[in-house]
Amino acid sequence: MWHRRRRLAMRDHLAEASLFNRRALFSLFVIVILGAILLINLHSIQIDQYEDYQTRADGNRIKVLPSPPNRGLIYDRFGRILADNATFYSLEIVPEEVADMDQLLSRVAELIPIEESRLDDFREQVKHQWRKFEAVVLKSQLSEEEASIIAVNQHKLKGAYIEARLKRYYPYGELTTHAVGYVAKINRKDADNLELEGKTARYEGTFDIGKQGLEKYYEDLLHGEVGYQKVEVNNRGRIIRTLSEQAPEPGQDLVLSLDIEMQQVAKDALGENRGAVVVLDTKDNSVLALYSNPSYDPNLFVHGISSKNYKKLLNDTDRPLINRVTQGRYPPASTIKPIMGLLGLHDQMVTTKTRIWDPGYYQIRDIAHKYRDWKKWGHGWVDIYRSIEESCDVYFYDLAVRLGMDRIHEFMSQFGFGQHTGIDIYEESTAILPSREWKYGRYRQPWYAGDTVSIGIGQGYWTVTPLQLAFATSIVANQGLVYEPKMLNATRTKTGELPVPAVDRKPVEGVSEHNWQVIKTAMHGVVDKITGSGHKAFQGAEYESAGKTGTAQVIRIAQNEEYDAEKIAEKYRDNALYVGFAPVDNPRIAVAVVIENVGGGGKNAAPVARIMMDYYFANYPDNPLEAYKNVSNE
Structure with missing residues (x-):
């Protein structure tokens, strides 16, 4: 008991009170500080950052x-x-x-x-x-x-x-x-x-x-x-x-500028054949028709084409996904002979009086290989006119070798070969206009004289698109004036219609009026003269046109072999080509036709071009405004 009283007597109440007071003051201080911090934060949120948080709140409530x-x-x-x-x-x-x-x-x-x-x-x-x-x-x-x-x-x-x-x-x-x-x-x-x-x-x-x-x-x-x-x-x-x-x-x-009815005419004219038709208005190279066959229904892609249908298109051996007008690459064959002849006249390698003998083949000096003419027995004596009218190969073999590939490449570049034409779609190939540099870069081989011989008739390494052929033909028709092909005529908004002007390029300079006329006369002879390669297709036409046929080899034929389409797989048979413009004196349209693996440009491609021209002159009077009166918008 004594011990218990002694322990109680030893407690220091003043010290305990002092400790309590200190703790109470510290707690009060902490509370005040925390309260101050809270007030400061409330001020910042409610006043300083009000707009920011209001925007965030609206973002949760308001959507754009x-x-x-x-x-x-x-x-x-x-x-x-x-x-x-x-x-x-x-x-x-x-x-x-x-x-x-x-x-x-x-x-x-x-x-x-x-x-x-x-x-x-x-x-x-x-x-x-x-x-x-x-x-x-x-x-x-x-x-x-x-x-x-x-x-x-x-x-x-x-x-x-x-x-x-x-x-x-x-x-x-x-x-x-x-x-x-x-x-x-x-x-x-x-x-x-x-x-x-x-x-x-x-x-x-x-x-x-x-x-x-x-x-x-x-x-x-x-x-x-x-x-x-x-x-x-x-x-x-x-x-x-x-x-x-x-x-x-x-x-x-x-x-x-497209005419949908002319598109239908092109489709019907090609029938089941693989190929391309393009028609240009020569005054500005606006596109009247651009059709590639076979085609496919674009509506399949709008809602999402099935993998089955896409694979079917992708694996189709007729390649419908390819736009043959701008992406198809074909040897131009004899369709480039008029421009080759123009270069020969311009460089004074030939004149209208120059004649050469065509025995049915051509040989480079000191070389045994014979480059055959399409006519086995030859054309005899030919000049610039007859060589184009009857498509004499030997004349252009000889001319090409004398001109040389460097000069040919330079001149042909002015007609758009080996380049984009500038048409307003992205799917366009430049094809190939070969040169010494191109061949060495691709094959690591020099350019041989034999290569130039083939170039003279549009064969060998040279390829073109049908659009390039039509483009070059319009340049000939316009005697050197160059317009980019285009399909857009005008844009239309609620404020009205805005025409799209023609885009012209640097013209082909230096060629005389006389030389242009010589070539146009020769091309007229292709369809006008009874011996012309396109005469049969255009016989009886009510308009005067000019053109050039072409038959392009797809595979090489050995020196001692004869071309026999019946013994060759269809995909290796010759392609048919035709280029032309009309009327001769005042050209209004240029046409290019390429048909795959049917042979004979005069027999197969020229009739298609005739159909296109017939439609044009039957439906497009001299006054363009009159055309609108004859068209149904139903």
Whole structure:
């Protein structure tokens, strides 16, 4: 007991009170500091950073949604629509409105055909969709009959809706594919390119982009400018109301120089043959017709072509995906003889009185090899006129060797060979205009005299596109004036129509009027004289034309062998070519035709050119404005 009282007596109350006071003051101090910090933060948030946090809050409440523009339409020269924005119907389902999804899908499948794989994909989409109030497409491109069936049964299909949307449509299908091109879904590569070009914002809400032809070349004009909707949403992202709206600006319409009826004429004239037809208006080289056969339906790509259909096109031995007009590469054969003759006259290697003897073959001095003429027994004595009219090979073998490849390359470059013509589609090959440097760079071999012999008749390493042939022919028709080929005549907006001017290049200089006329006269003789290689095809024409036939070897024939088409596989048979312009004195159109593996340019290609010219002069009077009166826009 004594010990307990002693311990109690030893407590220091003053010390304990002092410790308590110190702790209380420290706690109060901490509370004050923390309160001050809180007040400072509240001031910063509520006053200093008010606008920033208000913007963030609005960002959660207000969304800006893109409104994609309508794509510009494409018309032919007479106002017929070549590329339209057509309405198509899709069946869409809002998951949150569906009580039993499997039951709904079963009902839909009983009404319209839907592939099982598509049903599986749809279920997977719905499974991973967070916003159940947003519609998911079950089937796109409903036929009118399917849309009607769904509409009639709408009351049984709660949560299913038919939506109408605009999508690109090409009413003429394969007739315009290689000229107009097509649009398709924006893929990863397209998205990366748009990002690099700083155009991502411009394509918000847009699903398609030009992939080929004019659709790709004039994408910036056709696409338009995106609009925006400012909407208020709830915490789940559902739109409550629209606050403001900026309408999108539609793309510009394009009016082309193409005549869709002339396209059809070209298609019919080629028939089942693989080949190309191109027709230019020589006053500015605007394109009247540009058709490559075979073709394909561009509408397949608009909604997403199936892998099965794409593989079918890709593996087709007739290569329908290739635009033969601008990408097909063919030996020009005898179609370049007029320009070779022009060079000979210009460089004074020959005159109108120069004659050579054609025994049916040509030999380089001290070389045993014989370069054969197409006429086995030869043409006898020939001059510049007869050599072009009857397509004498020996005359041009000799002329080419005397000119030399360097001079030939320099002169032919002025006519667009070995270069892009400048046409307003990206899918264009330069083909090959050979030279000493080109051969050494490719084969590590020097240029031989025998190479030049073959070049003299448009064979050997030389290749051209049908468009290059038409381009060069228009230069001859215009006596050296050079215009870039183009398909766009005018752009059209709500404010009016703006014509697109012709683009001229440096002309072919130094060639005399006399020499131009000699060549044009010789080309006229090709169709006018009874011995001309194109006479039969143009006999009885009501207009005066000029032209040149060509028959291009696809494979070499040995020195002692004869060409026999019946014994050669079709793909190795000769190609048929023809180039021409009309009228002779005042040219208005230039035509180039190439047909694969049918042989005989005069027999097969010239008749196609005749059909094109007949159509032109029957439907295009001297006054262009009169043409509009005779065309139906139905």
